[in-house]
Amino acid sequence: MTDEPFRPALHLTPPKGWMNDPNGLVKVGDTWHVFYQHDPDSTTHGPMHWGRASTLDFMDWTHHPIALAPEGGWMCYSGSAIETDDGVKVFFTDHKSLPGGQERQNQSLVHADLEVGNFVRDPANPVLPSHGPGVFRDPKVFRHAPTGRWIMLLTTGQQIAIYSSANLVDWTFESTFGATEGFHSDAPWECPDLVELSTPEGETAWMLCVGVASGAPWGGTGTQYFIGDFDGRRFVNRNSADAAHWADWGHDFYAAQSFSRCDGGDAVWMAWASNWVYARQTPTRAFRGALTHPRILSLRKGQDGLRLVQRLPDPLRSALPEVSLGDVSCPPACRCAFTLAPGEGLSLFGAATPQLQNSVDGRRLIVNRREAWAEGVAPGFAGTHAVLDGEGPLRGEVYLDHGIVEICLEDGGLWITELSFPERVDVAPRIVGLRG
Numbered sequence: 382m383t384d385e386p387f388r389p390a391l392h393l394t395p396p397k398g399w400m401n402d403p404n405g406l407v408k409v410g411d412t413w414h415v416f417y418q419h420d421p422d423s424t425t426h427g428p429m430h431w432g433r434a435s436t437l438d439f440m441d442w443t444h445h446p447i448a449l450a451p452e453g454g455w456m457c458y459s460g461s462a463i464e465t466d467d468g469v470k471v472f473f474t475d476h477k478s479l480p481g482g483q484e485r486q487n488q489s490l491v492h493a494d495l496e497v498g499n500f501v502r503d504p505a506n507p508v509l510p511s512h513g514p515g516v517f518r519d520p521k522v523f524r525h526a527p528t529g530r531w532i533m534l535l536t537t538g539q540q541i542a543i544y545s546s547a548n549l550v551d552w553t554f555e556s557t558f559g560a561t562e563g564f565h566s567d568a569p570w571e572c573p574d575l576v577e578l579s580t581p582e583g584e585t586a587w588m589l590c591v592g593v594a595s596g597a598p599w600g601g602t603g604t605q606y607f608i609g610d611f612d613g614r615r616f617v618n619r620n621s622a623d624a625a626h627w628a629d630w631g632h633d634f635y636a637a638q639s640f641s642r643c644d645g646g647d648a649v650w651m652a653w654a655s656n657w658v659y660a661r662q663t664p665t666r667a668f669r670g671a672l673t674h675p676r677i678l679s680l681r682k683g684q685d686g687l688r689l690v691q692r693l694p695d696p697l698r699s700a701l702p703e704v705s706l707g708d709v710s711c712p713p714a715c716r717c718a719f720t721l722a723p724g725e726g727l728s729l730f731g732a733a734t735p736q737l738q739n740s741v742d743g744r745r746l747i748v749n750r751r752e753a754w755a756e757g758v759a760p761g762f763a764g765t766h767a768v769l770d771g772e773g774p775l776r777g778e779v780y781l782d783h784g785i786v787e788i789c790l791e792d793g794g795l796w797i798t799e800l801s802f803p804e805r806v807d808v809a810p811r812i813v814g815l816r817g
């Protein structure tokens with residue numbers, strides 16, 4: 382599908398229509414199954430369906446018929462999927478908009494076979510009805526081995542609710558997390574996930590992540606995470622309640638979800654590569670929206686405790702053609718390693734000003750998207766933001782795919798995902814000097 386310049390070659394996009402959050406990520410056998418928020422009939426957010434695709438390698442995608450469609454005015458909002466002894470179980474939010482701008486949201490269960498097809502809604506639906514109008518959505522279900530129970534995470538506004546179940550149908554409320562922790566704005570938290578990770582030395586901890594629907598440091602949506610302990614009932618943050626940790630420091634990494642997998646392999650997640658501020662206006666034609674590359678998750682112990690590390694899975698990374706800085710041109714999907722000394726920047730797509738700048742004193746990293754959209758700019762897209770109090774040279778690798786830019790720094794400890802809509806997507810990255 383290369384019908385338009387900003388259709389990525391490797392990242393998952395819908396054949397046509399709208400895409401937002403990844404949903405129901407589940408690995409069964411060798412196959413990675415991906416659903417996504419989808420409107421097949423328009424390129425903007427509308428009556429939400431679940432689109433469906435699968436892959437063995439995150440490069441070649443097979444598209445399948447739509448898995449879930451609205452019924453009786455109830456839309457299919459985000460959720461998750463798990464493999465059980467009795468097939469694959471899918472949980473999603475039945476959503477209805479009410480007069481006066483309110484919303485009604487219930488959690489429903491759908492049965493599927495191990496090919497992840499033949500979807501049948503459970504007669505007991507909704508298995509977890511809401512108590513009234515308001516945010517009550519995005520069920521992420523997983524097995525908690527020590528207690529032998531299923532856990533469901535939901536967003537209930539600016540906090541996460543945790544439920545447990547022995548049979549996937551009857552759910553018991555356990556606890557909430559987050560009302561006074563981490564970053565809050567005037568918008569809800571969305572799409573929670575909770576996964577146990579480890580350091581290379583074998584130390585383990587749980588990572589809880591949530592999408593923050595607006596007000597992230599760069600503007601609009603962002604994904605924050607907490608490191609802590611989870612006993613099957615309650616999540617306890619190991620860090621200060623005031624601290625906010627961001628899984629990605631770019632505009633375009635949202636609603637991240639980890640794959641449910643029974644094979645004991647590494648945790649892997651994907652996110653929606655866009656931002657609610659301008660997601661409905663990006664300049665594609667037949668489709669709108671893409672998922673990020675998958676990233677393998679782990680932890681690293683630093684001076685401030687445990688922090689999230691993300692890496693591209695190796696078969697995918699090594700399949701990307703390697704481009705050297707200063708090459709005249711490059712394939713639109715490629716990777717390029719770089720080192721930025723203080724006072725240097727990384728220029729992408731032939732832009733006059735660099736998109737990534739290591740400040741002259743080497744203490745701040747600036748992301749600049751002022752020139753990243755050739756034809757026009759939606760509000761909230763252009764601009765610059767500072768990333769961290771770094772120091773010295775910055776080593777990293779940039780992954781490009783027709784305007785999707787994913788930058789990995791600090792050996793996976795810092796990521797920046799940014800969409801670009803340049804005149805040409807085949808100009809190789811180069812390093813430029815900045816003036817003091």
Ligand code: FRU
Nearest residue numbers: 402418429458459571572636
């Ligand atoms: C996050 C989100 C979810 C919701 C879905 C609707 O981007 O707002 O909270 O379920 O998108 O499409």
